[in-house]
Amino acid sequence: MNSAAAFWRYGVIKTLRKWRAAALSPLLQARGGDAVESAYGVRMVPNWQDTTFRYCIFGTYGRDLADLLLGQRADFAFVDIGANQGLYSLIAAQNLKCRQVIAFEPVPATHARLAANVALNPQAARTDLHELAIADNAGEVTISVAAHHTGTATLAGRGDAAASGGAVVIRTIDAAMLEPLLAGALPLFVKIDVEGLEAVVIAELAKTPSFARVESIFYEVDERWASAVEIETRLRAAGFTRFAKYGRGHHYDVLASRA
Template sequence: MGSLTDFWRYGVVKTARKLKAAALSPVLAARGDGPVRSAYGVLMVPNWQDTTFRYCIFGTYGSDLSDLLLGQREPFVFVDIGANQGLYSLIAAQNPKCRQIIAFEPVPVTHARLAANVGLNGGAERTVLHMLAIADSVGEVEISVAEGHTGTATLAGREGQSGGGGVVIHTIDAPLVDPLLAGELPMFVKIDVEGLESVVIAELAKTKAVARVEAIFYEVDNRWASAREIETLLRASGFTRFAKYGRGHHYDVLATRS
C-alpha cells in the first residue's frame, strides 16, 4: 500500500472510528443490556465500559484480518491466541470453510465474555475454548490487566503501565500446546498478546503442529517488541512472506509460507 493510502486507512479512518466509539457508546449503553451487533456483523454481550469492546462494536480495528478470515476458500482451523472477547473467533465462525476454532484467553472474566459471545453467535459446536496463556513455562503467573481496556492485558511487564490490577492465570508451553492443536487441516493463527508475541511464536515453533500453520497474523508494537526478532523466528519455521498492515509504531503483520 502507498503511504497516502496507509495514512487514510490507519490514520484518518481509524481515528474517526475511535472518536465515534467515544461519542456514541454512552448513548447505546443507555438503551439496555441486550446483545449488541458489531460493525463486523457478530453479536456481543454488552461491555460498554471496556475500550476493547467499543472498538469491536464500531469497527475500529478495520477489516484487514476479518477480510482474510472470511476470504479463506479451503477448509481450515483458526487458532486465536489472545482471543479477548472473541471478535475474530466469531468472525472466523461465519466462514463455513472454518471447520474449527481454537481460542486461548487466560483472564477469567474476559474468558467468560468470550464464552458468552460464542454462545450468542452459533458455531459453539466447532469452537474450543482454553482459559490458558501460551508462555515458555508451565504454571501460574500474575497478568497485568488495565482497568477499562482488557485488550492491553499483558505478561510482558511493560515499563510505565499502570491503572490496572493483577490477575492470576495459568500458562502452558509447547509440549502442552501441541496436543491442543492436533488435527490434519491447515491452520490460520492470530497472535495478539501485547508484547509476548516472540515468546508465543517460539513455543509454537517447537510443536509438531507448526507444520500445518499456513499463515500467522500477529501484532507488533515497536515500543516493546522486536519485529526483526519475530521475523527471524518465523523464517526459521519456513515462513517467507511478510505483509505489513498499518503504520507507525503499532501495526500488524501477516506471515505466510509462500
C-alpha cells in the same frame, strides 16, 4: 500501500472510528438489551465500559484480519491466541470453511465474556475455549490488567498504564501442553495478539509438531517492546516466505505466510 494511503487508512480513518465509538457508545448503552450487533456482523454481550468492546462494536479495528478470515476458500482451523472477548474467533466461525476455532484467553473475567459471546452466536459448536496463556514455562503467573481496556492485559512487565486495573493470576502452558490442543489434520491460520510476548508465543508454537500445519500467522508488533526483525527472522527460518504489513508507525500487524 504508499505512506499517504497508509496515513489515511490507519491514521485518519481509524481515529475517526475511535471518535465515533466514544460519541455513540453512551446512546447505545442507554438502550439496554442483552446483546449488541457489532459492525463485523457478530453478536456480543454488552460491556460498554470497556474500550476493547467499543472498538469491536464500531469496527475500529478495520477490515484487514476480518477480510482475510472470511476470504479463506479451503478448509482450515483458526487458532486465536489472545482472543480477548472473541471478536476474531466469532468472525472466523462465520466462514463455513473454518471447521474449528481454538481460542486462548487466560484472564478469567475476559474469558468469561469470551464464552458468553461465543454462546450468543450460532457457530458455538465449532469453538474450543481455553483459559490459558502460552509461555515458555507452564504454571501460574501474574498478569497486569487495565481497568477499562481488556485488550492491554500483558505479561510483558512494561510498567505502563496496562497495570491500572491491578493484576490477576493466570495459568500458562508451554509447547508440550499446547500440542494436544492443536492436534488434527486441518491447515492452521493463527492470530497472535499478546501485548509484547508475540516472539515467545511463536517460539513455543514452533516447537510443536502442529506448527508444520500453520499456513499463516497474523501477529501484532509494537516496536517499543518487540523486535519485528527477530520475529521475521525466526519465521523465515521456519519456512515462511511472505510478509505483509498492515498499519503504520510503531504499532502495526503483520501477516506471515508460507507461500
